[in-house]
Amino acid sequence: MKEDKNIEDLFRSSFEDFEVTPPVQVKGRIDRELDSGRYTRLWWIAGLLLLVSVGFSTWLFLKPVKESFKDRNVSVITDSEKQDEYSSSEGNKVGHTEGNKDNGSNSVQDQSAVREDAAKGSGSEKMGQERNSIALLHKKKTVESIKNGKLKKTRKRSARKTGNGTGDVWGSSGTVLLSDSGGQQTGEGATGETKNADKKNNPEQTAGDDNDSIAGKEQPAKADSSAAPRDETAPKEKLKKPKSGLWMASIYASPMFGTGLQSPKPLEELDEKPGFRFSAEVNRSLFGGYGVSTGVGYRSQSETYSRSYMSYDSIFAGYDSIPIYSGDTIIGYDSVAVYNIDSTKTTYSQANAIRTVFIPLYISRQFTFGDHWGMLVNAGTVFRFHTFKTGAVDSMLPAISLNKFSMSVVGRIHATYTFNQLVFSAGVSGGFDLKSPLTYGTTERRRYTLTPEIGIHFTF
Amino acid sequence: MITKEILEQFQKGDRKAYDTVYAAFSAAMYGVCLRYTRCADDAQDVLQEAFIRIYRNCGQYSLERPLAAWIKTITINCALTYIKQHYRFDLKEEDAYFDEQHEMELETENQEQLKKQLLTILTKLPDGYRTVFNLFVIENLTHKEISEHLEISESTSKTQFFKAKRMIQQLLEVERARA
Numbered sequence: 001m002k003e004d005k006n007i008e009d010l011f012r013s014s015f016e017d018f019e020v021t022p023p024v025q026v027k028g029r030i031d032r033e034l035d036s037g038r039y040t041r042l043w044w045i046a047g048l049l050l051l052v053s054v055g056f057s058t059w060l061f062l063k064p065v066k067e068s069f070k071d072r073n074v075s076v077i078t079d080s081e082k083q084d085e086y087s088s089s090e091g092n093k094v095g096h097t098e099g100n101k102d103n104g105s106n107s108v109q110d111q112s113a114v115r116e117d118a119a120k121g122s123g124s125e126k127m128g129q130e131r132n133s134i135a136l137l138h139k140k141k142t143v144e145s146i147k148n149g150k151l152k153k154t155r156k157r158s159a160r161k162t163g164n165g166t167g168d169v170w171g172s173s174g175t176v177l178l179s180d181s182g183g184q185q186t187g188e189g190a191t192g193e194t195k196n197a198d199k200k201n202n203p204e205q206t207a208g209d210d211n212d213s214i215a216g217k218e219q220p221a222k223a224d225s226s227a228a229p230r231d232e233t234a235p236k237e238k239l240k241k242p243k244s245g246l247w248m249a250s251i252y253a254s255p256m257f258g259t260g261l262q263s264p265k266p267l268e269e270l271d272e273k274p275g276f277r278f279s280a281e282v283n284r285s286l287f288g289g290y291g292v293s294t295g296v297g298y299r300s301q302s303e304t305y306s307r308s309y310m311s312y313d314s315i316f317a318g319y320d321s322i323p324i325y326s327g328d329t330i331i332g333y334d335s336v337a338v339y340n341i342d343s344t345k346t347t348y349s350q351a352n353a354i355r356t357v358f359i360p361l362y363i364s365r366q367f368t369f370g371d372h373w374g375m376l377v378n379a380g381t382v383f384r385f386h387t388f389k390t391g392a393v394d395s396m397l398p399a400i401s402l403n404k405f406s407m408s409v410v411g412r413i414h415a416t417y418t419f420n421q422l423v424f425s426a427g428v429s430g431g432f433d434l435k436s437p438l439t440y441g442t443t444e445r446r447r448y449t450l451t452p453e454i455g456i457h458f459t460f
Numbered sequence: 461m462i463t464k465e466i467l468e469q470f471q472k473g474d475r476k477a478y479d480t481v482y483a484a485f486s487a488a489m490y491g492v493c494l495r496y497t498r499c500a501d502d503a504q505d506v507l508q509e510a511f512i513r514i515y516r517n518c519g520q521y522s523l524e525r526p527l528a529a530w531i532k533t534i535t536i537n538c539a540l541t542y543i544k545q546h547y548r549f550d551l552k553e554e555d556a557y558f559d560e561q562h563e564m565e566l567e568t569e570n571q572e573q574l575k576k577q578l579l580t581i582l583t584k585l586p587d588g589y590r591t592v593f594n595l596f597v598i599e600n601l602t603h604k605e606i607s608e609h610l611e612i613s614e615s616t617s618k619t620q621f622f623k624a625k626r627m628i629q630q631l632l633e634v635e636r637a638r639a
Contacts, residue, residue, distance in 0.1 A: 007629060008625075011628075012597055012598060014571075014574060015491070015495060018488075018492075018495070019487040020491050020494060025504075026490075034512060
């Protein structure tokens with residue numbers, strides 16, 4: 001029994017303060033595990049963001065065309081019957097309520113013609129007179145048509161197909177101009193001209209007449225397409241499709257320069273070799289020059305981590321006498337300690353390569369200065385997926401942590417030059433890693449990048 | 461040195477405070493893990509799991525309690541879980557062990573060496589013996605508490621402890637005879 005007690009005491013006393021330092025690798029494994037746990041949440045957030053961006057892009061891509069026209073205020077010519085009807089209805093709705101306000105020309109023309117006129121000083125008396133004379137001709141013919149009983153025949157067709165003025169003109173040739181603001185011009189047509197002509201002839205007519213039913217409600221039939229003559233004054237080149245669209249496909253390429261190893265340990269070094277990076281991205285303009293960009297990219301990076309150890313082979317301490325002068329005379333000697341240190345510096349290093357596939361998600365802003373020059377600014381987050389090729393492990397080096405996923409905050413600013421649908425750009429890209437792909441021991445590292453970058457873009 | 465500020469930061473999940481705690485307690489906890497497991501590799505696994513659990517549950521730590529005790533409790537619980545999951549924790553088939561010959565060199569000149577030898581004896585014990593012996597002798601748990609922890613009966617715990625002591629005694633006698 002006593003011996004039993006002795007055994008218990010022996011073990012108790014021996015293991016009371018029993019401590020063994022665990023291997024360094026254990027801490028590395030713990031850190032990796034904790035980081036992976038933390039990054040699991042980031043994975044979910046990244047996935048969610050990706051899903052949202054893909055869904056949003058898909059929605060934008062499949063968005064009905066006419067809404068895009070409204071957003072962008074562009075004109076497009078199409079032969080489709082459906083858009084004929086659209087033109088007709090839009091022309092009636094918009095054109096007759098807002099018609100004649102912009103430039104006072106009220107002519108039979110498409111949107112671009114109005115722009116041209118506006119540039120020249122639209123609504124000039126001469127042009128107005130010319131156009132008003134055409135309008136009067138239309139009115140005369142229309143009145144004749146009513147008298148001859150043609151109204152009933154043509155009304156149906158007119159209402160269904162074109163409805164009024166310009167619509168009639170272009171509708172007869174199977175082309176119709178669509179525009180939101182263009183409704184002021186395109187939808188107005190002959191009846192608008194008629195109104196204007198009437199206004200000229202009857203100065204007392206109130207502005208409220210602009211919204212009169214003559215334009216869109218009762219009179220469209222009078223402006224029958226069959227009766228309206230083709231407006232030869234409308235410039236042909238105005239029927240072209242727009243040169244640029246809402247989408248922009250881009251390819252970026254840049255070298256890679258990274259900096260930053262903040263460590264309290266003076267004998268540590270991290271040497272990052274220049275790498276390269278390229279990415280393919282697609283940008284969708286949304287409003288006011290703003291848009292979103294996403295895509296996929298690849299980058300290659302290699303770095304060498306070094307850690308040095310100092311060993312002191314011998315330290316010799318002695319004293320030397322230095323003469324003290326007074327003028328040219330030595331008046332005494334001063335004893336100075338002299339140290340002779342013989343040390344050896346041993347450096348251990350490890351070269352590692354990192355290959356990264358990344359998915360950027362940017363908010364973009366485009367500025368234009370003149371016809372060709374502009375600026376492109378992107379800012380956002382990059383989701384990065386890494387693979388590693390690590391060098392030989394040395395026990396004198398700290399354990400490395402490999403992070404297969406990391407994120408970085410990136411911005412870029414490019415000067416752009418537009419040539420038709422192509423855009424060339426050059427600028428800088430910079431940012432910082434929220435977490436480095438590779439961590440050496442407990443060394444804290446903040447990696448920043450600032451690198452030149454070029455891009456080529458195609459708008460569609 | 462663990463200050464109150466570090467404890468507060470640790471409780472909030474601060475990583476640097478956690479690193480400090482790890483540096484302060486990892487050696488002692490690794491010693492605990494070595495006592496409960498068969499080999500160093502297993503002890504490292506237990507230590508890793510314990511400190512991950514410590515970090516993830518740092519919010520549950522109460523500042524009024526001694527941190528060392530809280531960490532040790534988690535570590536021992538991790539060790540017991542590991543033993544149940546990875547070892548053949550059969551408490552009834554270990555009597556045959558006494559028929560085998562086990563030689564052990566016991567050096568008592570050096571205290572550190574003695575600790576190592578005793579640790580080796582512990583690792584030579586069957587898992588059930590070692591676990592119960594550890595809990596009873598070093599952790600000062602009662603057989604009732606041990607039975608609750610290991611989900612065994614109180615009498616089984618007592619038997620295991622008795623057999624553990626008998627085996628240790630046998631190993632020590634062998635060594636004395638050799639000396």
